Amino acid sequence: MLALTMVALKGGVGKTTVTLGLAESAANNGLRVLVVDLDPQANATLGLNPPTTRFSTGDVLADxxxxxxxDAVTASGWGPMVDLIPAEASLEHRNRPGDAASALRLRRALRGVADDYDLVLMDCPPSLGEVTRNGLAAASHAVVVTEPGYFALAGAEQALxxxxxxxxxxxxxxxxxxxxxNRLRATLGEHKYRxxxxxxxxxxxxxxxxxxxxxxxxxxxxxxVPFRASGRSGAAVGRVFDQVFGELYRRTQTGVSR
Ligand SMILES: Nc1ncnc2c1ncn2[C@@H]1O[C@H](COP(=O)(O)OP(=O)(O)OP(=O)(O)O)[C@@H](O)[C@H]1O
Ligand SMILES: [Mg+2]
Incomplete structure (x- = not known):
């Protein structure tokens, strides 16, 4: 089973956007996807628009x-291929430093659950605190997300x-x-340089x-809604994520990594 965790040190670089884009592409390729929202801001949860929620990742980590x-898996609003474990603001309380064993809480809680899916995607908060550690400890692979800005290189280095x-x-x-x-403006010299x-x-x-x-x-x-449900420019974004997903998936199979 593949479990990808999105990481970045900086906020707002696109972890959630990449999580959602990959979820959409994977589902379109016939994969059953579980998104685990590990950010108290709950942006991935909002993006996936679940009709109802009962328990959240905060409850899962507490238990x-x-x-x-x-018990916390819920349907998303995107159809039968994408399920979700939602987040809520109280997850913030779980972001205190713990011991080595506490980093394994999510992995233990997901045992067996993840086997129902082809792909688990974990969206982390913009810090390397306890919750992100749990996300990484439960993953098979990590994906670093960055903007092509001044801190891109240093940020990628620290995330790695x-x-x-x-x-x-x-x-x-x-x-x-x-x-x-993420967020490339191809005409900007600064972005090309980064x-x-x-x-x-x-x-x-x-x-x-x-x-x-x-x-x-x-x-x-x-x-x-998925990007593809948003007109021609949404479909174009969907195709970009198809390529990104294809490339990441290939790497999980061929072992290109560090
Ligand atoms: N490629 C893009 N083009 C336009 N807007 C984008 C793009 N990527 C992200 N955004 C927007 O920028 C904001 C931040 O993106 P996103 O939520 O994906 O980042 P994040 O790294 O998950 O942030 P946080 O660290 O707060 O969780 C969102 O409003 C999102 O819609
Ligand atoms: Mg986010």
Missing amino acids: ARDGVAA EAVTVVRDNTNLRLRAIGIVV VAELEQAYPSLIVQPPVPERSVIQRAEGAG
Whole structure:
């Protein structure tokens, strides 16, 4: 079973957007997807527009019994291929530092549950606190998300370092399989420069193509619908994520990673 966790140190770079884009592409390819919203801001939950919710990732982490996450799985508003474990604001209370064992709470809670899906996608908060550690400890692969801005290289470096720390301490199978560059404005010299810089530093990790900046992304997320349900520009964004998903999926199969 594939479990991808989206990480970035900085807020607002597109972790949630990439989570949603990958969920959409995977579902379109016939994969059963479970999205686990690990951010108290609950943006992925809003984007997936679940008709009802009962328990959240905060409850799951608080309980942490073997397989207990099954109780919190709910249908999304996107149809039968995408399910969700929603987040709510109280998840913030779980972001205090814990011991090594507490990083494994999510992994234990997901035991067995994740087997019902082809792909689990975990959307993390913009910090490397306890909740992100749980997301990484429960994953098979990590995907770093960055904007092509001034802090892109340093941010990617720190996120990869965080992945290495979790791998060495709690999850030996964890591999970073890609850096997704989001919000690219291809005409901006600064963006071109930052992408080139990232490609030079991490030639095998940068995922092609970068995700362009498109206002339809915000509209679709606000409306709680897949990108593809949002006209021609939404469909174009959907095709970009098909390529990003295809590339990441290929890497999980061929072992290109670090
Ligand atoms: N490629 C893009 N084009 C246009 N808007 C985008 C793009 N990517 C993200 N956004 C918008 O930018 C905002 C932040 O993106 P997103 O929520 O995906 O980032 P995040 O890394 O998950 O943020 P946080 O750290 O707060 O969880 C959202 O309003 C989103 O709709
Ligand atoms: Mg987010």
